[in-house]
Amino acid sequence: MTSNDSITWFLACRMEDVPANGGVCVKYRDEQIALFHFARRGEWYASQNLCPHRQQMALSRGMIGSEGSEPKVACPFHKKTFSLVDGHCMNGEECAIKVYPVKVEDGSVFIGVSTCEEEVYG
């Protein structure tokens, strides 16, 4: 992850727009970002919405959960699961997803994007 000063935070939505323990899809310019609220642990995560397995815009509609303590999301198509901490695929596949930092201020949810995409997570 790059240092904070190269990250731009954009307003994604209000907290209550995201279902507890589920996800929504956020539009940012021409991109689709999946945003997840782990209400049980009070944590927020964001990743690319595209599942790299079959290139489907679907991760925001997937079920979230944990393996050990690691938060993850399962793609609705073929149940490939990805870590929301570093984006690696947890079924031993080669593909990985990009993850983004999230912060909540006064009930508003912000997602951090880097001006230089590749630096966020490669």
Next chain:
Amino acid sequence: MKVIVVGNGMVSYKFCEKLRKRLGPEECGITVYGEEQRPAYDRVHLSEYFSGKSADDLLMAPASWYTEQGIRLVTGALVTGIDRVNKKIVTHKGTTDAYDILVLATGSAAFVPPIPGVDKQGVFVYRTIEDLELMTDYAKKAKKGAVIGGGLLGLEAAKAMLDLGITDTRVIEFAPRLMPRQIDDAGSRMLQSKLEELGLRIHTSTSTAEIFGEPAMKGLRFTDGTELEADMLVISAGIRPRDELAVAAGLEVGPRGGIVVDERLQTTDTSIYAIGECALYKGMIYGLVAPGYEMAEVVVSGLTEGLGTKVFQGFDMSTKLKLIGVDVASFGDPFAEGAGCRTVVFEHSAKGVYKRINISSDGKYLLGGILVGDAESYNILLQTCKNKIVLPPDPEDVILGSRGGQGDGGAGVSGLPDEALICSCEGISKGEICQAVSAGCETVDSIKQCTKAGTGCGGCLPMVKDLMVHTMKAQGKYVRNVLCEHFGYSRQELFDLVKLQGLKTYDEVLDQLGTGDGCEVCKPAVSSILASLWNEMILQKNNDTSQDSNDRFLANIQKGGTYSVVPRIPGGEITPEKLIVIGQVAKKYNLYTKITGGQRIDLFGAHLNDLPAIWEELIAAGFESGHAYGKALRTVKSCVGSTWCRFGLMDSVSFAIRVEERYRGLRAPHKIKSAVSGCIRECAEAQSKDFGIIATEKGWNLYVCGNGGSKPQHALLLATDLDSETCIRYIDRFLMFYISTADPLTRTATWLNKMEGGIDYLRNVVVNDSLGMAEQWELDMQRLVDNYACEWKAAVTDPEIRKRFTHFVNAPQEKDPSVKFEPMREQKKVADWK
């Protein structure tokens, strides 16, 4: 050491993988030359290219794998010469490359018999992805097809032609039977009749004299003077080892081709090895992938552990495959005859099943056999044969199944010796798998990762799982059948606990009975339990995010991320007015429409945002949810019954509607299908359903625990000649018993297969009330029936729920811009997987 591999097929890939595992890039340089542009791909599953797999899906490993492994891969390069004195190879571009060890894995090419006209347009071979691409293009304008060769590859090629839309396809075989190397005449006749049912026409004992037409072929003329019209022909008459490089280099080759090797796979030059289909060992070419892998192993072991540590001793050529949906297998000596041998044959022509086993004359050992139409017992028969396991006193039981009605007593995997080869693709024995389990691999996935067993064709996976359970039990480990890491209970235990404690939401269940955040396994399982117990609207009380993704949006997600919509059409009966409404809705929202197998209409390609509006219109016309997205009752199919049909004994449509309306929305461990037939002609196919009802002169016969799908199973007769009320009560009991005891995602057939005592026990429970649960179950079911409400109606009228049907949370009006459609036959389809 520097190793050069010529050829980049499956065996070449496997050789590189095995060698690199033992020697790193510093110890051993590896360079691979392949003449095709693509890196190695899976030729065994080549025909899947036609059923939608892309060339990339078939890759053994992408080019990047070679880079990561420090292997130099040169594609599109033909090696044209070997300078054995200076130990160098020369490519067609004139570049040279020096080697210490040269491995020829050049494979084979299609053998094209010298028939006049084989060079005409429209004549193809079936060997590489390029061949398939050429065929695909040409097939667009072809109507009649033919395949020369009725062997394994020929039938695969015929399947490919059918997949390409050439429904009039003939197979021409020179020998008197199909697959002459694998099966006997009777087996071939059975296979032929099965294939003909599927639309292929087969000419055996037929040889082709010429291919006519100019410049494109128009047909074949046979040696008996008859002709066959065809505008496309695939020749699949066998393989020819690619030995031209070896010939040019002066290495010894066989009279009919093939590079001669010894048991160490060395050619007549000790620095040069040959492996795979180009190698000729003791006069034989091994045209399957498993022996090729074994050869790769022998050479790698020779290079790393010393020559001769392992030797190639020939290979068992037993095979099992699915040809156009028909199982065919042969093992051991399939044709054994004579004094030392007795043969047992079982033939059931109506079912298209032929089984033959050859037994030693003392009745003790299995020598080999043939299976056509049903090859489920192949794995265990092969093991029995290879490991010389003593047969039971009635050897026919091994193909007929024990007829005592009490299952096979679990002989199965435990009787096998440690050296029994379980995964023949990767050469993994029972001992290696059991060892991996003992070392801590206690899931099938971890066994796959650790031993590679089951990573080839996957046919051995059921045995791998049985071995795992068996080994864990043998170690005194209680194989606890728990849901996942978040719940230390089986589904049945959890069902009872949730019921007892009256829990209503996933969060409550996780708080009271589980740990962590849950996952994609326990969330749908618990949600299903909650729905089966209370039948409340599944998207309320924050339960929406614990539903499986389809349930969460009350629709089936399809390729491309749109959804399909299936309104309930009970019993398949629908008025013209309702048909018109479906048509209007489909038109308005631009949906692809198709009749389903369950007598309903499926509307595809709906954007998430459009779902509530679509349903609002359907509900206004009197439709309700069909629950096609849920593990729930799907449809109750019916034939037309006594109201119209001159054979009908009972009004099957009315009864189907009654049954469907009683159980609609009922959620269960897996989907439930049903059907009602008005007479024994069984037009509704009730015997392939979870519960099926067939009218008799005296009432209804009730069948249970059947299913279609990948492993079809006929339903078994539970009770006969029932009046309608009794029939419903038995179904209530049966379904509640299933719902309260089955594992997650277990269909009724699998549930019954695992039940001790089988159908006799189930009958005792349901009909004779041996557990004393009948009254309770009937009450439970009645409560669920009374609680039913259409969940789509609830969804569209609840603004909070309705709000969730948007793609972008911050742009609710916009639909997913990545969805792309293409036109097809006056409708549309979604763009293909990437």
